Amino acid sequence: MLPIERHRYITEILSQHGRILVNELALGCQVSRETIRRDLVQLELQGVLLRSHGGAVHIQTAIAQTEGKQVISEIVQGESFRKRSAEHPDQKARIAKRALSFIKAGECILLDSSTSSWFLARQIPDIELVVLTNSLHIIQTLACKENIRVIGLGGEFSAKYEDFVGILAEKILKDFVINTLFFSCHGLSLEGGMRESNEHHARLKQQMLQASERKILLVDSSKFGRRSFVRICHYHDIDVVITDQLADEEFRQELAWNNVLVIVVPATTTGKSYAT
Structure with missing residues (x-):
């Protein structure tokens, strides 16, 4: 045919x-x-x-x-921070707890403005650490921890996403040696890799990836197969994926082929996790 x-x-x-x-x-x-x-x-x-x-x-x-253009709007523009922060809180908390093992005292880490990174910031202990972020909520969360030095990326403020984006935020990244980036995305596709709902966040995250030595994706299982507007990067551009569930064999194979370590944190009373 x-x-x-x-x-x-x-x-x-x-x-x-x-x-x-x-x-x-x-x-x-x-x-x-x-x-x-x-x-x-x-x-x-x-x-x-x-x-x-x-x-x-x-x-x-x-x-x-979806009542008119709701789905199209969410694919192209994304949901607000307040709406996203209420989605899958248990899964995000477990993923954040597992991600703590990748943070060491004395390092410089970078957190994007995702709610997954915000859940991680809430669990970071008060240790000697430099944290860069474009998230207003993460800045406020870490401000009370005396041993953590917080550096905001600045840029243009978005009231909807409650973060900073744009050229100024991107330029600041070039001045730092960043050990680990923790970030999330709007959706993942087998063909397109990680994607965002708007070009401003996608571009900033591309710069974050370039500036960081190790890249860790924090993503709950609802993101796999979810349609999004702009591509951030391919799977070979990241090192680790931490999620709560990954039952799809095609996604498992795609990540394995690109040498990505997958850590699944199931909902168990013991809090144990396993990697594939």
Whole structure:
């Protein structure tokens, strides 16, 4: 089946059912799943559909199911800090607790403005440490800890995200030797790596990655397969992923192929974790 024929077939199926799975399309078109994923990427660029984990949703279906343009807005702009801070708090707390083992006294660490990094900041003990961040909440959280030196990146303030972004924030990063970056993202895709909901945060996180020796992604399981607007980086650009659950074998393989250490912190009374 030629590409144009596959695209027509995919569009017809989506028009009829509103959603479709990659496996079903591969079987119907008699091609590989990788070929179907490339087709979905092209159709998404044309505005026909929105890719989701394992398949795709017709653009009109996505809008209808979320009261107008709510999903489109969240993909392109992202949710506010206050809204995100209330999502999956137990998972974020467990991930943050596990991340503490990567922090050593005397180091310089960098925390992005994600709520996952804020959960980590709340658990950091009062030890000799230099912390750089663009998050207003993290600055306020660490201000009471006498042994931690906090340096704000500055830049343009966002009331919605309650952080600082822009050229000034990016320039400051070049003046420091940063041991470890702890950051999160809006979503992860098999093909595109880590992604953000807007270009300002994506660009700043790209600069953070370049300025840091070790890169650790803190991400709860709801982010895997979640659609986002702008790419931050590929999996080979990071060292460690700490999450609460990773059942998807394709994501496990992708991370393993890129030599990323995956640490899963399950919901157990003992608080034990395991790496893959």
